[in-house]
Amino acid sequence: MTRFIAPGATVGIIGGGIAAYQLIRAASHIGMRTVVLVPKENDIAAKAADVVVVGRADDPNKFAEFSGLAEVITYVDETVADGDMLADRLSKAQLPSGTDILEVTQDRYLEKVFLEDLNMNVLPYGQVVTADDIEKVVATVGYPSILKPIQKGIGTDQQLLLESDVDVWRAKGLLQKRPYILEAWLDKPRELAVYCVQSDSGLQVLPIVETNYELHQFTGAIVPAQVDGSVVVEILRIAETISKHLEYRGIFAIEFFLNAEGALYVKRLSPGPRPGGDIIHGVTPRSQYDLHMRAVLGWPVPTVPVKGSAVLIALSKEEQDTVATQIQIKPKWEWQFFPSGSKQLGELIVPGPLEAAFTTLEATGSFKIHPTITVDQLDNGGDKQ
Template identity: 35%
Template sequence: MVQTILPGQTIGIIGGGKAARLLALKAQEMGYYVGVLAKNRHYPAVRVADWWMEHRPNEPAVLLELAEKSAVLAFVAEELDMDVLSSLLPYIQLPQFSESLSITQDRLIEKVFLESLNINVLPYATITTLVDIQEAVQSIGYPCVLKPIRVEPNQPKNLFLYSEADFHKAEKLLATGACLLESWIPFEKEMAVTFIVDGNQTVTSFPIVETCHQDGVLKRTVLPAPVEADMRDAMKEIGERIARAMEIVGIVTIELFVTSAGMIYVKRISTQPHAATDYSLDLCNLSQYEALIRAITGRTVPEITCSDPSITYYVDASKMKQVVAALPEHPEWCVRFYSHTAADEAGLVGQVTVRATEVDEFFTE
C-alpha cells in the first residue's frame, strides 16, 4: 500500500528533463509543492520547481537530503543506481522503486524477463567479440541490429549489419562493452500502450496508439491505433501482464512491433512518462503526468477516457518557426510547447494535436 500524500505536501522529483518539468507543473496544479534534483540548473524542471538541488542523482547523501525535504519521491531519470535508491527506502516512500526496474536498464535482462512471461521477443544473442557475431548470424541471419546491453544516456547508436562486410563497423560499439545482436524482422506497424499501476496493484490503461518514427525520433502518434479489436485486446493483455509482473507503483509503457502476419513483438519497456503518451495532455480526462502523481500519492486513478480520432505531431526545433507562422491559418490545431528555451532529450520542443484521421502534409514535408 502507498501512504496517501495530500496536497500541501512536497513531491521530490529526481531528474530534470521535459518529463520532470511537466510532472512538476502538474503536481503544482494539483496543490503539491515540488523540489527537483537535477544535475544542471538550466534544466526546464528546475525553473518551475519551488526549490531545487543541482547535483547528479546517484549520490546517497544528496538523495537523502532530497528525501528529508519531501513526503514522497518520484523519478524520471533512467540512469539511476538501484542500490542507492534502495538505501532510501527506510526513510521515505519511493513507490516507483522495484527490483524489476533493472529490466529497463539492461536489454538482456529485459529479454529474459519477457521470455519468462511467454511473450514474443526477436531472436537475439549476447555479443562481446567479432567472432561472436560471426557465430550468431548463422542462426539470427541478416539484417540484424547490434545494440549496447546497458541502456544509458548518450550511448552509441544501434548498428545495422547487412552482411559480413559490415562486421568491422562493430568494433567501436563492442569497445564500449557487451552488446546484444537482435534479428531485424520487417514490421507493418509500431504501437505503444501505457499503464498506470496504483498502490493496490490495480492497472489502468491509456489507449493504444500507433507510433511513427523517423531516424529513431518520434514524429506522430495516431489515436485510436488502426488495428482490429482482437489485435488491440491482445496487445493490452500483453502489456497488462508485463505491468503486473513489474510489481511497481507508477507508470509502465510497452512499445510493440506488429508484423504483416499479425505477430506481436515487444520492442521496449519503459517506467518513465513516455513521449508517445503525451497526446494525453490534450485528449484525455487526465494526462499521464496526473495519473502518475495520483498513483504515487495513494490517490484514486479513474478510468481513462480520450477524444478520438486524432493525430499528434511532435515538433523539433527545425519545424517550430513554421508551426508558429502557420497558427493563424489553423485555429483547429491544439498546440503545446514543452518549454520556451529547451528541447527534450530527443530534440522535440512541442506537439500539435489535430482531430483527424488523415496525416497532414504540413507535418510530412
C-alpha cells in the same frame, strides 16, 4: 497500500528534460511542492521546480541532499538512477513506484529474458561480451541485426546495424569493453505503444497508440491505432500479465513492433511517461503526467473516459514561423510549448477524424504524420481498435 500525500508536501523527481518538466507541472497543479535532481543547471525541469539539486543520482552527497527534501520520490525513466541504489537508500513509502521495474528494464538482456519468461514474443537476440561472440550470435539471429549496449541510456551512437559480414568485422574493431545485445532488425515495422497506469485501484490500460520515429527521435503519434482486434486482445493480455509481475505504481509504457505479416513483438518496457503518451490527453481529460502523480501520491485514479481520435506532431524549432501562421487559422488545434533550452519547440494535437486530420496536416506543407496505414484502412467499424 500507497501512502496518501496531502497537498503542500514536497515531491522529488529524479531526472530532467521534458518528462520531468511535465511531471513538475502536474504535481504543482494538485498543490504539491517539487524538488528535482537534474544533471545540469540549465535543464528545463529546473525552470519549473520549487527547489533544484544539480548532480547525478550516483553521487551520494547530492542524492542525500535531494532525498532529504522530499516526502515522496519518483523517477522519469529507467536510465536516471540505479535500482539497487534506490532500494538501499529509500523506503518503500518514499518510493511508491519501487525498483522491480528498474531491475527488469535497465538491462536489455534481462528485459528480454523477463518477457520471454512471461510467454511474450520478442525478436531473436543474443548476448555479446567479447568481439568473437558477434559471429556466434549472428549465426543464430541472422542479418540484418542491430548491436546495442546492454545498459539502457547509452547513446544511439553506440548502436550499430549489421547487414553483412563486412559490418561484423567493422563492429569487432569498434566494440568497447562493455556487454552488448545483438537483436534481429525489422525493416520499417509499424510501432505501437500502450500506456498503463497502475495504482491501488488496479490496472487501467489506455488506448493503443501508433508512434512515429525518425533516426531514433519521436516525431508523432496516432490514437487510436488502427489494428485488428486480435492485436488489441494480445496487447491487453501482455499489459495485464506484466502488471501482475511487477510491484509498481504510476504510468508505464509497453512498446511493440508489428510487421507486415501481422506478427507482434514486444520492443521494450518503460517506467514513467513516454513522448507518445502525450497524445492520450487529446482523447481523454487527463494527461499521463497527472495520472502518474495521482498513482504515486496515493490519490484515487479515476477511470478515464476516452472519446474520439487524434494525431500528435512533435514540433521542431525550425517550424516556428509555420506554427505562428497555423495558430491564427486553426482554432481547434491544441498547442503546447516548452521553455527555451528544450530541444523541442512543443507539441501539436489535431483532433480527428483521422482521415481529416491527415489531410489537414499535409495541406500545411510543413506538418506531416507518416502513418503506415492507408486512408482506405481507416475504419470506424469492423475489428479495428
